[in-house]
Amino acid sequence: MVGLALAVALPVRLLPLLGADFPLNDGGLFVAMGQDLIASGFQLPLTTSYNGGAIPFAYPPYAIYFAAALSSATGIGLPALLRFLPLLVNLAAVVAVAILARRLLPVPASSVAALAFPLFPSSFEWLVMGAGLTRSFGFFFAILALFFGHRLFVMGGRGNLALAAIFASLSVVSHPAAGVFGLASLFIFFLVLSRDHRGFVSLLAVCVGCTVLTAPWWGTVLVRHGLGPLTAAASATEPSQTVATFASLVLLGGSASPLLSVVALVGIFVCVARARWLLPLWLLATAVVVRNLTGPPLALILALLVGEALGELILPGLGAPGTVGSRVPGSEPQVAAPATGGDQGRSTGRWARVALVTFLLGQPILAGLSRQVWGIDALQFIGAQERTAMDWVSTHTPESSSFLVLTAARSWAEDPASEWFPTLAKRASLATPQGFEWVRGPQYRRRGQLYDRLKQCFPRDATCIESLAAKLGAPFTHVYFSKALRGPYDPAPLAVSLARSSRYRLIWDGSEAAVFMRLSP
Structure with missing residues (x-):
């Protein structure tokens, strides 16, 4: 069985x-924490370098230690390990x-x-x-x-x-x-x-x-x-x-x-x-x-x-042997005798049971496969072009830069670009909540609110971003704009507005992402 x-x-x-060459959805926080462990000689750091370095290294560390040790022993990078290690444990x-x-x-x-x-x-x-x-x-x-x-x-x-x-x-x-x-x-x-x-x-x-x-x-x-x-x-x-x-x-x-x-x-x-x-x-x-x-x-x-x-x-009702009484640990369950009847009745009941079990178990398999084929769940990843853009950000923008990461994802929990940006770009993302649940104060909820409200700007223009950031106290210097269609939002109107605005300059433009520098913060 x-x-x-x-x-x-x-x-x-x-x-x-x-179908992915990178970890599905999230994991950027744990890759950063694993890299911090390796860099510290596996001594527990005070904070993690993720997203500005203000997050205490308080997360339960067993799995992070395991992955970091495995990476050090095998030479396999942490992102590569996070592709298949969670599957094996599952x-x-x-x-x-x-x-x-x-x-x-x-x-x-x-x-x-x-x-x-x-x-x-x-x-x-x-x-x-x-x-x-x-x-x-x-x-x-x-x-x-x-x-x-x-x-x-x-x-x-x-x-x-x-x-x-x-x-x-x-x-x-x-x-x-x-x-x-x-x-x-x-x-x-x-x-x-x-x-x-x-x-x-x-x-x-x-x-x-x-x-x-x-x-x-x-x-x-x-x-x-x-x-x-x-x-x-x-x-x-x-x-x-x-x-x-x-x-x-x-x-x-x-x-x-x-x-x-x-x-x-x-x-x-x-x-x-x-x-x-x-x-x-x-x-x-x-x-x-x-x-x-x-x-x-x-x-x-x-x-x-x-x-x-x-x-x-249900199955005993169709003529299958049932069990009598509760499970007694250490002993075999008692099995009730099947209902008496002719061979034809037993055969019909057997086929009815097979058909029922096949239908009940087969339907979720087909439904699950269709979810993966059509990509209507959180199991998505950032492609090579976006990773290239984030790597460019890490070498061509000041370390003190603060980014608004704009994507079409439905929520921050299902947004791989938002979580992986601080790890791959090595820059702060103001609307990424991951990790800040371990920080005392309103930062976690405030970042989640900023992420959600930024979605209201997609059908509008760049002034929406300006007013929202000012209202929520999120001074930013750059905008990372993902062109990947991972959710219900249409990125085109806002992308056109940013490109035409005199307040922003386009400093990187690729097939999957664009990077804008804010000229008048």
């Missing part, structure tokens, strides 16, 4: 990578989910869940892109922590306790939201599986172990920067964003797998009807507690609910 899950997962994940997570599903659900529900998980777009889209380096590692380690945490609460054992604490710690020092997901999930496991003195002691021991093992990271941050970076990062995401992500995934399956989400909703009713509270409570807790990385955890739980619905209700 693990091999089949990988076979299902690979096509939709690999296709966008094969595929490892697919295997880990299959193993966890076998632990939590009986057969055939666990098999269905293992196949359903990689079909949810949210199980990979934000994990295989460049910055998926940290997200993928964090999610992978969280799954392993849950596997051993489940064994701990059901079976006990020092080995399970130690491994649960180790993997929970690795999750925390890889990605903050993944660590929150792992620890919150362990708490739900405790409430449902082992709500007694032994279970409480086990949970407490895991939390203490996790705190001790992660102390070198958070202790260094506290000594150098105080609580500011940690509290700023914790408050960077609005609760409404998490609610919106939850609604999108549960009701629409992330837009590409609505049928699976409908089946998952059926799974919720199955769990409630049979008083199996783990998955419904886990789903609710994840939606409430986890921020910034809500998609993959919800995809995991929805896949388990799909397994419950298909394996426990």
